[in-house]
Amino acid sequence: MNDSSTRHTVTLVVTALGLLMLASALPWSRLTDNRLKDFNLLSDILPRADDALGAAVSLAVDPELEALIGIDSDLPAAETPHGGGAELPGAAADSIVSDSIPSDNVAVDSTVASPRPWVAPLTCAPVDAEGHVLIENYTGGAMLPRLKAALQNVASGIVRIAVVGDSYIEGDIFVQDLRAILQEEFGGSGVGYMNLHSDFPGFRRSVRQGGSGWKCTNVLGMSRRDSVRTLSREYARVEGVTARATYRGSSQSATTGSWQRSALRLLASDSATVTMDIDGQSREFAIAPTAKPVDVVLDGATTSLTVSCSSPAVTALGVFLDGAAGIAVDCMSVRGTSGLTLARTNADMSLADSYALIILEFGVNALSAEQTQYTAYGQGITRTIRHLEACYPKADILVMGIADRGAKIGSSVNSLPTCNAMTDAQRKAASDAGVHFYDLRAAQGGENSIVEWRRRSLVNADYIHLNHAGGKVLAEEFASALKKALSE
Numbered sequence: 001m002n003d004s005s006t007r008h009t010v011t012l013v014v015t016a017l018g019l020l021m022l023a024s025a026l027p028w029s030r031l032t033d034n035r036l037k038d039f040n041l042l043s044d045i046l047p048r049a050d051d052a053l054g055a056a057v058s059l060a061v062d063p064e065l066e067a068l069i070g071i072d073s074d075l076p077a078a079e080t081p082h083g084g085g086a087e088l089p090g091a092a093a094d095s096i097v098s099d100s101i102p103s104d105n106v107a108v109d110s111t112v113a114s115p116r117p118w119v120a121p122l123t124c125a126p127v128d129a130e131g132h133v134l135i136e137n138y139t140g141g142a143m144l145p146r147l148k149a150a151l152q153n154v155a156s157g158i159v160r161i162a163v164v165g166d167s168y169i170e171g172d173i174f175v176q177d178l179r180a181i182l183q184e185e186f187g188g189s190g191v192g193y194m195n196l197h198s199d200f201p202g203f204r205r206s207v208r209q210g211g212s213g214w215k216c217t218n219v220l221g222m223s224r225r226d227s228v229r230t231l232s233r234e235y236a237r238v239e240g241v242t243a244r245a246t247y248r249g250s251s252q253s254a255t256t257g258s259w260q261r262s263a264l265r266l267l268a269s270d271s272a273t274v275t276m277d278i279d280g281q282s283r284e285f286a287i288a289p290t291a292k293p294v295d296v297v298l299d300g301a302t303t304s305l306t307v308s309c310s311s312p313a314v315t316a317l318g319v320f321l322d323g324a325a326g327i328a329v330d331c332m333s334v335r336g337t338s339g340l341t342l343a344r345t346n347a348d349m350s351l352a353d354s355y356a357l358i359i360l361e362f363g364v365n366a367l368s369a370e371q372t373q374y375t376a377y378g379q380g381i382t383r384t385i386r387h388l389e390a391c392y393p394k395a396d397i398l399v400m401g402i403a404d405r406g407a408k409i410g411s412s413v414n415s416l417p418t419c420n421a422m423t424d425a426q427r428k429a430a431s432d433a434g435v436h437f438y439d440l441r442a443a444q445g446g447e448n449s450i451v452e453w454r455r456r457s458l459v460n461a462d463y464i465h466l467n468h469a470g471g472k473v474l475a476e477e478f479a480s481a482l483k484k485a486l487s488e
Contacts, residue, residue: 121428136427144398161357162231164359166339167465169471173466174466180252183326190260194319196211213240213242227346238309246307268288273309337362355394358392361440379429401438402426
């Protein structure tokens with residue numbers, strides 16, 4: 001072969017590799033509505049963005065969980081990616097007393113037992129004729145009565161659902177696809193609740209978020225006497241001269257590109273001014289002092305929102321990007337939490353008419369290889385549910401059981417043996433509280449399903465957390481179960 005032929009061959013090979021590299025960088029799943037799968041020629045040596053997110057933050061331990069299982073505060077949280085590494089230490093036996101959750105800032109009596117007839121928990125998840133997991137009803141009455149009633153007026157107003165959880169739903173994973181399905185069915189637009197700041201704005205696909213100048217505090221950093229305890233478990237205050245938060249629509253779904261109602265929820269210790277801007281049109285709002293949450297609303301179809309504030313008197317609880325009517329689904333995630341801190345929700349901050357359904361997604365931070373019984377944790381969740389029912393009497397409540405979690409046992413990865421005990425405790429908590437339950441682990445496929453989901457690239461390398469693709473699969477399963485429950 002002469003020099004000219006060699007150069008020609010090398011040029012063709014280099015060009016072909018360049019084209020392949022370019023193709024592998026394109027988001028094929030998003031461009032083709034998931035008809036084509038993303039690929040990356042360097043996937044074996046480069047970390048995936050979803051995997052990297054889990055390792056980016058050192059997590060604090062949920063203080064209520066810390067009190068429950070008696071661990072040291074300087075130990076890593078269970079959600080720290082481990083890939084066979086350390087688990088969250090816990091007591092080998094479940095020896096927690098029933099009054100381990102203090103009741104500071106609780107403005108309602110959450111200790112009164114549920115008046116509903118007790119329904120014994122099932123021993124396994126019910127399935128339909130096609131093998132799809134169904135929602136379990138422990139209310140002693142009709143399935144999801146409050147949500148059904150609210151949906152009667154969905155064409156003329158907002159029916160709001162909250163998915164409250166931990167890092168399993170961070171980045172709107174699972175929730176974004178559930179929202180898209182429900183908004184396609186019942187109408188609605190926008191992404192609902194958003195916090196004022198995100199450390200990882202690029203991880204969320206359903207909205208483009210930016211801004212600066214906010215000091216954000218979530219429940220893991222709150223003192224026990226902090227009264228600003230909402231369902232979102234987070235607030236923000238101005239840090240510096242001016243704080244800004246920006247939100248832009250995305251093409252993640254047909255309903256996330258624009259919305260019709262922009263609202264800032266806030267408290268104000270003194271008179272203040274807030275500026276809201278939709279698509280370049282600004283309006284200033286004079287804020288009177290208020291100790292209870294108020295919404296500053298700007299109506300009008302828009303693809304973007306900017307919120308600006310220079311007053312330290314303002315405590316911003318979040319923004320809501322909603323349609324004029326239809327379904328709104330709020331994603332409220334705080335890393336490292338167990339759900340027990342919701343028992344401190346301040347009833348004065350609850351806006352009791354807000355929600356028709358509250359979905360609780362927790363458990364991974366209370367799960368460990370050493371802790372083999374979760375009776376006390378389940379009792380804590382039951383008390384938490386009863387408190388939330390007092391705060392949100394117009395909402396149905398659904399407990400979502402943990403998903404499957406893997407751990408390296410010997411030379412292979414298998415389901416953590418204590419997963420079953422946690423699921424049993426969560427199901428019993430739902431039964432004791434008289435609410436609904438959905439077995440997420442069964443929906444995944446049950447024992448050792450996490451291994452198959454990792455093989456299919458539906459979960460991250462920690463064998464715990466969903467990625468966006470896995471969230472879509474589970475959202476479709478749950479949405480199917482929800483629609484069946486609503487048809488009963």
